[in-house]
Amino acid sequence: MAGSCALERFELEAMPHLNDVLRTAARMTGDRARAEDVVQEVYLQAWKSFERFEAGTNCRAWLFKILFHCVHHERRKLLRFPILKATDEFIEANLVGPAPIPEKLTDGEILSALDSIPAEFRAVVLLVDIEEFSYKDVAEILGVPIGTVMSRLSRGRKLLRDRLTSVAQSYGIANAAQRGLRP
C-alpha cells in the first residue's frame, strides 16, 4: 500500500532527528513536558505535509522549520520573554575588550545563561552553535534574511558571553580566567 510506504520513508527520514528537535524545543519553551507536546505536534504536522517535502532535500532543516513555526504559534502565551534587566544592560555597555571565557562553568550554568537570553537571539545561537546549521539553513528555518541571522547570532553570543561573565564574576573566577587569556 502506498500509504505505508510513505510512512516507512517518513520514519526513516524524520525519526532520527527527534532528539535534536526535542532539545531545541526544550530550550525554546523552557519546559520539558511542553516541549514534548510541541515536538509531537511537529511530527504530526510534518507527516501531514510529508507529500510536499521533496525527497533528498534537508529533512532536518525542514523539521526545524516546522518546530519554529509551532513554537512561534504558541509564543505569545507560552514563551518566556526574559526582560533585560538594568544591571545586564549596564554590564553589557561597560564591558571593554574581550570578555573572559569562564571555563570553570558547568554545562548547567551555560544552558541556564542560554535560556535567559531573549528568544530571537537564543533561537539563532541554538541553531548555529548547538545544531550546527549553516547561516543559510537558519535563515530558511526562521524565515528571516541571512543578514538578520548574522546580526542576531553576533548579538546572541555577546549576550550569552556577558551573562556567563557575570556568573563567573559572582564566583570570583573571572579574573583568573581573564589573566589566563590576557597576559
Next chain:
Amino acid sequence: MDAYIDNELLVETNVDVLQHIQECRPCADELNARTALRNRVRAAGQTEMVTPEFRVRVQQAVREEARPKRSRLWVQSVMAIAATGIAGVLISYQLGYLRWTAQSREAFISSISQRVSYTMRIGLGDHVHCAVFRKYPKEIPSAEQMTHDLGPEYKDLLPIVRNAVPNEYTIVVAHQCQYHGRHFVHVALRGRSGLASLVITKRSEGEAFTRDTLVPALAHSNPALYQASVSRFALNSFETRAHLVYFISDLGAKRNVEMLTAMAEPVEELLKRLES
C-alpha cells in the same frame, strides 16, 4: 569574525582574516575567546534528551495519524448503521418504550464516547452498554456458570480478578458479549460505592492508546497504563500485542487505577500466553 568561526566566509576572505589574526594580538585573543565559547556551548547543548517512551509516543502518534482515514470512518459508519438498524427494528416491533430507552441509551453512550479518544471508546461503550444499562442478573450466576460463560481461554480471569479486588466487591458478571458487532470478554464487579468492569477485546489493526495521556506515576510500570475520564466514569487501560484491556468504573480515578494496577500483571501474562 563570527562568520569566520562558523566557516561561513569565502575562501579568499578566510585567508584575509587569517593573515590579520597573525599580526593582531587583540583580534587573535578575541577569536580564541569566541571559538572557545562556541565550543563550550556546543558541548553543553548537544545532549541526549529523548527517552525511549517519548520516541514510541511520537512514532505511534504518527502511525495513528497515518492510518487510512476511511478505516475510522468505516467503523463509525458501521456503528451508525448498526444503531439505526437497532432503532429501526425496535420501531417495527412498535415497542414504544423500548425504542426510546434504546435510543436514549445509545445517545448517552455516543455523547460520552465523543469525549474520550477513539481507542478508549471501545471499552467504555461495552461497560456502559452491558454493565450499566443491561444490569447484571438478579441471581448472580454460580462460579461454575461464570467459568463456563468465560470459556476455557479466559476462565483464569476469575481468580485473577477475585484476588486483585477488595472483599467488598462481588463479581456479578463474567461472560463474553457483543456490542456494536465487536466481541468482548467482560467481568463486572459491584461494590457498595459503585460498579466496575474489566473489559478485554481483541485489538484491530491500528488501534492503540497513543494519543491518550499516560498516567505519570505509572508511565514506567509494566504494562504502561493509560487513563481517561468522562462523565462519572474513570477509565484505565493497557494494551498487549493483540488485546486491549480496560478497567472502567464510577469509583473515581484513584480507586480505578489502583484496581487495574492490582490485576494488570497477571492479566497481561494470561493474554501473552494466549497470544503466543
